[in-house]
Amino acid sequence: MLQLTDSVTELTGVGPKRLTALGQLGIQNISDLLYYFPFRYEDLKVKDLAEAADQEKVTLKGTVVAEPVISRWGPGKTRLNVRILVEHDVVMVTFFNQPYLKDKFETGVDVAIYGKWDAKRHTLTGMKVLAVQSADNPSFAAIYSVNKSVQQGTLVKLIKEAYEKYQAVIPELIPEALRQQYKLVNEQALIAGMHFPETYPEAKQARRTAIFHEFFLYQLQLQSIKQSERHVANGLALHYQNAALKEFIQTLPFELTAAQKRVVNEICLDLKSPTHMNRLLQGDVGSGKTIVAAITMFAAVTAGYQAALMVPTEILAEQHYQKLKQLFAPMNVTVGLLTGSITAKERRPLLADIENGRINMIVGTHALIQNAVNYQRLGFAVIDEQHRFGVNQRRILREKGLQPDVLAMTATPIPRTLAITAYGEMDVSTIDELPKGRVPIETSWVRSNQVEQALSFVGTQLAQHSQVFAITPLIAESEQMDLKNAEEIYAKLSERFAPDYQVALLHGKLKDDEKNRIMTAFSENQIQLLVSTTVVEVGVDVPNATVMLIFDADRFGLAQLHQLRGRVGRGKKQAYCLLVADPKNQQGIDRMTIMTETNDGFVVAQKDLELRGPGEVFGHQQSGVPTFKVGDPIADFASLQVAQQAVQKIFTTDPDLTHYPTLKQYLAQQQQNYLTLD
Ligand code: ADP
Ligand code: MG
DSSP states (O other), X not given: OOOTTSBGGGSTTOOHHHHHHHHHTTOOBHHHHHTOOOSEEEEOXXXXXXXXXXXXXXXXXXXXXXOOEEEEXXXXXXXXXXXXXXXXXXXXXXXXXXXXXXXXXXXXXXXXXXXXXXXXXXXXXXXXXXXXXXXXXXXXEEEOOOBTTBOHHHHHHHHHHHHHHHGGGOOOOSOHHHHHHTTOOOHHXXXXXXXXXXXXXHHHHHHHHHHHHHHHHHHHHHHHHHHHHHTSSOOXXXXXXXXXXXXXXXXXXXXXXXXXXXHHHHHHHHHHSSSOXXXXXXXXXXXXXXXXXXXXXXXXXXXXXXXXXXXXXXXXXXXXXXXXXXXXXXXXXXXXXXXXTSOHHHXXXXXXXXXXXXXXXXXXXXXXXXXXXXXXXXXXXXXXTGGGSOHHHHXXXXXXXXXXXXXXXXXXXXOHHHHHHHHSSOEEEEEOSOOTTOXXXXXXXXXXXXHHHHHHHHHHHHHXXXXXXXXXXXXXXXXXXXHHHHHHHHHHHHHHHTTTSOEEEXXXXXXXXXXXXXXXXXXXXXXXXXXXXXXXXXXXXXXXXXXXXXXXXXXXXXXXXXXXXXXXXXXXXXXEEEEEOOOSSHHHHHHHHHHHHOOOHHHHHHHHHHHHHHHHHHHSGGGSSOOOSSOOTTTTHHHHHHHHHHHHHHHHHOTTOTTOHHHHHHHHHHHHHHHHHO
């Protein structure tokens, strides 16, 4: 039987290669494909010349007046010129670098061309040759975000085929009553209307439904977690040993800030109480969240439970592991590290020790929630950089233990209303103060023609035994290009600073254990200058690093720049952030200015919101709010709220979803996806 979970290889022309290419877009099965929506539409309706505005993208229809002429205007560059008669005007149409279009133009034949209209010069820069409009030609073309290996045309063809073949088995996920109440279209119309709309109202209606659809299913997952906890009458009451905790805090090399003490108390209170802890800990970069995690994890251990710390990257896992091991060496606490790159040989005894309880604290990546991992007595789970994880990963971690208390930590402040919607009913603790003695980071914006000065400054810092991060540009389209850039900068900096100083290159393509080796060497000051792509962006803590040098800084978003900057200024020495950038637009200039003006993460987040708008900020991975594909949790907040309430009502009246078999099946599928992902 046909099912939306069928692989896309069921479609014509999808072999292993195309499967990989589609996979890069997040498309694996038919459902992924059908719900891969366009981000905008092009109006292909033919316009009259008189209606076309200057620089507008329009479709013109006319008759080819003369044979097209191809000319060269640079190495490998061509221009195709063709004159067409539109009504009574002759228009010159130019296509760049598409000489093969020549065959499409035959003198005396009608054509329709989509392109950009230049009213002054009376010319059209051609973008697309369309079939001359006929009854079955759509007036809109959906535009998808694609990559090099999957083209628009291919995607459209596949979506069409999938829709034709599978439309009869698309399950109706939004309950009928809700659909009627909120005037939403059914699932088939949603998909058809998103991909192949005939009119704008149709596209709009489909989009409205798609937004609700997305929020509804998200809320369904979120609230089903709460449901799964419902069956447990009580959470755990962790009776920790207060004296041991105090003693441990005494051993720390610094005094906790008032804010740290306050949040430790809040968390401990939750631990002790028999209700579930479901708490979010927010605090700016460098505010000292890790030690709060360590103290409270220790509390759980003194109560006779295991504690787990889950982090998004191997580098962070390794760093936290080393730190906890060192902190707890005198306390007779055994710490274990579990990541994807641990060898099979190390793995078996490790898993055994987690299961028999010899290990008290486990640090790891999402390897912590794999099927093979069984905890003896998991009572407390901390999730660092929580926004990097999905809803289901939190759920599975929870289900691993005896319904452990959960603390999620994030450096990204988000509006309160949004926090509740995004995280469910989490309690929030905030660290609103930085440790004493921190000297504020000095941020400067350097033009690329002043990079020499920046480098000599790096030289003086290195000479003072400080360490330096150099972050290389981010080129959105291609990891390959990122790497090439990184290598070039690495070569340049090595030439200048090696062998007096050790220079190393860190990038995403390295094996995990290689990354760990380099990071460890950097944190032990065996490497002084670390050239890196953004893999160091979250969480890394090397207090002796005082310079964060960011190349092409205008390519990064504000939140990310702030995260990167937060890698320095963690010790007592004055730290510097140097942004090398020649921004080409006002936004870039604004971002550089804001960075030089404030160190406060809350202010940066607020400015980010103003500059980019909520859609961009909260649609982004970094933001702390899950990524939605069509919906915008702020602009479409009303829809989000309705979805939240609707789901609430469903669970109140029918907690086991007995009357909603499709929803039940959907949830089961989602969980399975996550379980097999790793
Ligand atoms: P983040 O909140 O960004 O995760 P970390 O937990 O990595 O920050 O802490 C940043 C640095 O500050 C670490 O080197 C940590 O040891 C140090 N630190 C934490 N709390 C204090 C404190 N109360 N006084 C001085 N230094 C502290
Ligand atoms: Mg951290």
